[in-house]
Amino acid sequence: MTPQTLGDVPLGCRRRLLDHYGPAAESWLRDAPFLLAEAAERWQLSLKSYHDAGHASAVALANSLDGRPLILKAWYEPLRYRHETAALRTWAGGPTAEVVDFADDLAVAALELVGSRPGGSVPIGCNRQVVAAALQVVHKLGQRRTNPDLPTLDYFVQEVMLPRIRQRARSLDLGTRSALVEEVCAGLPSLREDPTRTTVLHADLYPENVIFDGAGHPRLIDPHPLIGDAAFDWAFWTVYYDLEAEVTERLTTAARMSRIPIPHITPWCRALAVDGLLYYAEIGDPAEPKIEQVLSLLMASGLEGAR
Numbered sequence: 001m002t003p004q005t006l007g008d009v010p011l012g013c014r015r016r017l018l019d020h021y022g023p024a025a026e027s028w029l030r031d032a033p034f035l036l037a038e039a040a041e042r043w044q045l046s047l048k049s050y051h052d053a054g055h056a057s058a059v060a061l062a063n064s065l066d067g068r069p070l071i072l073k074a075w076y077e078p079l080r081y082r083h084e085t086a087a088l089r090t091w092a093g094g095p096t097a098e099v100v101d102f103a104d105d106l107a108v109a110a111l112e113l114v115g116s117r118p119g120g121s122v123p124i125g126c127n128r129q130v131v132a133a134a135l136q137v138v139h140k141l142g143q144r145r146t147n148p149d150l151p152t153l154d155y156f157v158q159e160v161m162l163p164r165i166r167q168r169a170r171s172l173d174l175g176t177r178s179a180l181v182e183e184v185c186a187g188l189p190s191l192r193e194d195p196t197r198t199t200v201l202h203a204d205l206y207p208e209n210v211i212f213d214g215a216g217h218p219r220l221i222d223p224h225p226l227i228g229d230a231a232f233d234w235a236f237w238t239v240y241y242d243l244e245a246e247v248t249e250r251l252t253t254a255a256r257m258s259r260i261p262i263p264h265i266t267p268w269c270r271a272l273a274v275d276g277l278l279y280y281a282e283i284g285d286p287a288e289p290k291i292e293q294v295l296s297l298l299m300a301s302g303l304e305g306a307r
Contacts, residue, residue: 003037006060010052013059017076020055028076032058035074039108043101045070051118054222056080061118062110069113070100080224081107086148087225090200094141095134097221114219120211127218128250131210132257134218135202135237139230139258142200153193153201153228161275162188168278177277177292183299184274191267193229197260201226205237231260235268239276239298243290247297270298 008014009032017025036058040047045062051071053059060072075081081104088099088111098112115121165188169181202209204224211219226232234254238247251269255262273295280288 003034003041004047005033005037006047006050007033009033009058010050012052013050013054016055017058021076025076029058032074035106035108036060036072039072039074039101039103039106039110042103043110045072045110047072053118059118061113064100069116071097071111071113071118072108073111074106074108076107078104078107081109083148083150083225084223085109086150087200087202087223090145090148091138091141091220094137095217095219096138097219114211114221115213119208120219121214121216123212123218124216127212128246128253129257130216131218131237131241132250132253134210134220135205135233136257138202138220139199139233143198147200147227150200150225150227153203153226153232156203156226156228157191157271161271165271165275165278168282172278172281174281177281180292180295180299181274181278184270184295187267188271191271194231194264195229197230198228199230201228201230201233203233203236205233206240207242210241229268230258231265232268232272234258234260234265235272238265238269239273239291239294243287243294247294266298270295273298 009029014029017029036047039045040062044065048061048063051059051061056077057073057075062070062072064070075084085099085102088096092098097114100110100112102109165185169185174181202220202223203226204222205220209220209222211221213219238250238254241250251262251265254260254265273291276291277288277295279285280291
């Protein structure tokens with residue numbers, strides 16, 4: 001008997017996956033409702049509705065037999081499914097979302113529904129310190145436990161990030177921003193990792209990937225994990241958690257919480273910010289002026305000595 005599905009995936013999900021993966025995702029989008037239904041039947045879950053979010057997966061809400069609310073997530077890329085669930089299992093018991101069950105053959109996992117609703121609960125007050133503390137716990141767990149089979153930060157930097165920065169810097173008409181981009185690019189060859197700080201990195205610390213439970217505690221979700229220097233994650237959080245506010249404050253908090261000196265974090269901040277600036281310039285993203293301002297701030301004199 002064919003399991004009961006929720007019907008076609010939402011139009012937003014369909015559009016985002018096609019934008020991200022191209023026409024190759026068409027057949028998977030047709031199959032996704034059946035993958036979710038098969039997983040739900042296997043784990044004796046009742047499917048409730050879709051949650052229209054994310055760029056790499058189809059997401060549904062479900063309940064277990066005892067009424068526990070869960071997220072059921074089906075990934076288009078089996079490799080991304082393996083990487084994400086491997087990282088979450090490495091961080092088990094920490095400030096992340098629990099992996100309740102998973103099926104390698106379907107590339108589907110059942111995850112804890114943080115805060116009892118999609119997107120979590122409303123954060124309580126200023127959250128900079130508590131998010132930094134959560135990231136530090138995740139890094140400690142990543143150091144203490146056996147590292148899963150994940151791509152390395154070195155591979156990502158050398159084979160993905162630096163080539164695309166150089167290609168876009170050459171091909172885009174940057175106008176008045178050319179001098180700023182050239183100055184940052186001149187320092188890129190000096191990026192260095194410290195092997196004593198190697199851990200499992202989240203590597204995707206946008207604000208939508210840090211949600212809060214009912215008690216106001218942060219949970220890190222939807223990682224795009226790598227194995228490498230913790231300074232990379234602190235830099236990502238510094239730059240991208242909020243392009244409009246508290247960049248220098250986050251940098252200071254990052255250094256204090258991690259005990260990584262600011263001069264070791266700042267080069268990663270600059271590399272990530274110039275990568276973002278060039279990408280936003282290429283696609284005409286309205287966040288382009290914001291990331292340019294962040295990059296200019298990161299290049300300002302005196303920042304290396306901030307404490």
